[in-house]
Amino acid sequence: MSPFEAAERLRAGGLVAIPTETVYGLAADATQEAAVRSVFALKGRPADHPLIVHLGSAEWAVHWGLLPAQFHQLATRFWPGPLTMVVPRLARVSRLITGGQDSVALRVPRHPLTLETLRCLGQPVVAPSANRFGHTSPTRADHVLAEFPELPVLDGGPCPVGLESTIVDLTGPEPRLLRPGQISREDLEEVLGPLAGSLAGAPRVPGALDRHYAPRTLTQWFEGKIPVGRWGWLGFAGRGASAEVLMPPSASEYGARLYAALRELDQAGVELILVERPPEGPEWEAVQDRLHRAVSH
Numbered sequence: 001m002s003p004f005e006a007a008e009r010l011r012a013g014g015l016v017a018i019p020t021e022t023v024y025g026l027a028a029d030a031t032q033e034a035a036v037r038s039v040f041a042l043k044g045r046p047a048d049h050p051l052i053v054h055l056g057s058a059e060w061a062v063h064w065g066l067l068p069a070q071f072h073q074l075a076t077r078f079w080p081g082p083l084t085m086v087v088p089r090l091a092r093v094s095r096l097i098t099g100g101q102d103s104v105a106l107r108v109p110r111h112p113l114t115l116e117t118l119r120c121l122g123q124p125v126v127a128p129s130a131n132r133f134g135h136t137s138p139t140r141a142d143h144v145l146a147e148f149p150e151l152p153v154l155d156g157g158p159c160p161v162g163l164e165s166t167i168v169d170l171t172g173p174e175p176r177l178l179r180p181g182q183i184s185r186e187d188l189e190e191v192l193g194p195l196a197g198s199l200a201g202a203p204r205v206p207g208a209l210d211r212h213y214a215p216r217t218l219t220q221w222f223e224g225k226i227p228v229g230r231w232g233w234l235g236f237a238g239r240g241a242s243a244e245v246l247m248p249p250s251a252s253e254y255g256a257r258l259y260a261a262l263r264e265l266d267q268a269g270v271e272l273i274l275v276e277r278p279p280e281g282p283e284w285e286a287v288q289d290r291l292h293r294a295v296s297h
C-alpha cells in the first residue's frame with residue numbers, strides 16, 4: 001500500500017494502520033464522524049478516552065485549537081515529532097474525538113509515509129495505537145496484523161521511538177506534563193521554564209489507566225529471587241530464564257525495543273515475566289512509566 005492509496009481509503013471513510021515514529025496508529029479521517037466511531041468500535045476503546053488529532057503540518061492546527069504562545073514555541077522546536085499538545089478545542093472539533101472534553105490533543109508525527117498520506121488527504125487523522133484496548137502498542141507492521149489481520153497497513157518499518165508521544169497540557173495557567181515520552185520533561189523545560197507539579201501529583205487523564213500497556217502474562221519487578229517453573233526475563237544481562245530478552249543500556253534504544261520485547265516474552269509460554277529495574281534519571285522517565293504500568297495490576 002502506498003501513501004496515496006492510504007489517503008484514498010481514508011477519504012472513503014475507511015481505516016488504515018499508519019506508521020509513526022512512536023507506534024503504529026489506527027487512522028481515520030478526523031472530519032468524518034462515522035470513520036471516527038469505527039476506530040472506537042474496532043479497538044473496543046471506551047468513548048471517554050479522547051483521540052489525538054494528527055496534522056500534516058503545524059499550520060493545520062489553527063483549524064482545530066485555540067493556540068497559546070507556548071504552542072508556537074513547542075511546535076517550532078519539536079514538530080514534526082513525538083510531542084502532543086492539549087489545547088482548548090474550536091467548536092467544529094467533534095466531541096467524539098475529545099471524549100466529551102473542551103480540549104483537543106494535537107500532534108504532527110515525524111514519519112515520511114504518514115506525512116505524505118496526510119498531505120494527500122488534506123485533512124488530519126485521529127490515530128490511537130493500532131491495538132485492541134489495553135493491549136501493548138504495535139511498533140511493527142506484523143504486530144498490527146497480529147491484532148487486526150484484515151486491516152490495511154501502510155508498512156513504514158519498525159517505529160524508531162517505540163513509545164507513545166509525550167503529552168503536555170496547555171489549557172491551564174501553567175503547562176503540565178500528562179504523559180512522559182522520548183521528549184523529556186527537561187526538553188520541555190528548556191523551552192517553557194519549569195513545568196507545574198510532578199507527574200505523580202497530576203490528575204489522571206482518561207486513558208492513563210494503570211494496566212494500559214501490559215502483557216497478558218503476569219509481569220513483576222525482579223526483587224532478587226529466581227522463581228521456579230518457566231519464567232521470562234527482561235533485563236540488561238542474562239539470568240538463565242526460560243526466555244530472555246536482553247535490553248540495550250541507552251534509554252532511547254531501550255524504549256524503541258520495549259514493546260516488541262514484551263510481546264516476545266508474552267508469547268514465549270512462560271508463567272511469569274520478571275523485569276530488571278532500569279536506572280532512574282530524566283531520560284528514563286518514559287521507560288519507567290511504561291514498565292510501571294506493565295507490572296501493575
Ligand code: AMP
Pocket residue numbers: 049050051052086098101102103104105127128129164165167178205206207208
Ligand atoms: P494515544 O493513547 O497515543 O492514542 O493517546 C491518547 C491519549 O491522549 C488519551 O488517552 C489521553 O491521555 C490524551 N488525550 C487526548 N486528547 C486529550 C484531551 N483533549 N485532553 C487530555 N488528554 C487528552
Ligand code: MG
Pocket residue numbers: 128129137
Ligand atoms: Mg494505546
